[in-house]
Amino acid sequence: MNQTFENIILAFLLTIGRYFLIAGIFFLVFYLLFPKSLLRNKIQGRLAGTADFLREILHSSVSSMVLAVMALLALSEGIRGYTFIYTDLHAYPIWWVPVSLVLTLVVHDTYFYWMHRILHHKKLFKLTHLVHHQSTNPSPWTSYSFHFLEAIAEGAVMIVLVFAMPLHPLTLMLFALSSFVINVYGHLGYEIMPKGFRNTFLFEIINTSTFHNLHHQKFRGNYGLYLRVWDRLMKTEHPDYVKDYDRMQEKRFGNLPGDTLVKAK
Template structure:
């Protein structure tokens, strides 16, 4: 009998870590295999930087991601423990607050995280903190989907900080937090995809221009002091931190992509696949 609590704890720890690792591998792994392996030559024309990262850089991203998963797991386990002690805003049934609030809470989480990410990101670009922790993430100047979790351990703590912030400040249902987490991972992975998928005119459209693109974050990795946002382009526009050539760069990538597609021969560019 005394062993049962320990077994239960190990089971819960394993479940949380496997869940985080599984989601990461499904999202990052699937997109990497599709764009960087299986259809590598076919979609070369959509590659933002016309070269592929070396294997050693991809391996580094995966190794740092492993430690990030452990840190994320530890923080989430603490939040789960706090929830069991009735210290967070979690509620058991969707009917307790109704579906309108349920969906509203997901939107609120996304907006909270977008604000949290922008400002913590800018703080980490302060020179002492950049050298201490954020420089690790910027080693990926030509990122792949695996860069989504390629953080210094200290930065990983900052990144997962949004979860306790949500848990201790707003009422939420467990599945709402799960949906938010999946959305966050998807946007994070596509931001580091290295390929531009959005259509021409996206960054100048009255509505869509407020949403970020892969080009936006790719420029951040390459140029560093610009384009700090995550989901939306709201804070960058308000604070004047968009790179002045962001929209131009996006259009150049998309125009090249569309030009090759119209010629009906994606292989035109694929014979000279460059590597860093």
């Protein structure tokens, strides 16, 4: 019992430590150190207030505990024999680690898209997902700002993954890290994609910060996490997305004056 409690505390500290470290670095750079020089990159012409940041951090702290418990459950001895988890790194070719990492992100994107759409159902939205959507102008702190029940649904992807394919714990660690970095980028509030990205095939597949920011503004469409694929297949991509992305890139690279940032009351 004591060992289980210690594992929960350790997992929680690692999860919330990752949250404060990664989200904190992005917040420090974009919101505290260089907000004026990055003015052209700001997606919305206003800033969230301190009360917003504190609310997001509070909810994210609770979510970190839930996510930690869900990760421990996915790796627990009770279900280990039924999963595809392997601990010998050489049980599969070493190239399987990066390949399986990519596949976990693809599976997660599918899982997230349909879970996200379900949470937008009118009978569930106010009960759960509204907490996340209180952040209409998201920041890095928004990344884990979930209702308790939504945090359970978010964390359950770990259980899905260990039953879906052979995975080494190292892969799961890399998945948790990379997915969170992408999540922070999606909620950054600033667009940082390079100028040439718009003219590559990747633009047709990969989400941007502008993509998810539009979802927080409009509360509909753009349900995908990493990719545009499901939104385009299911015709749920917001019709203003490409136009808004082009507007952002024109503001950044077309010598247009940046928006004036107004502190939210």
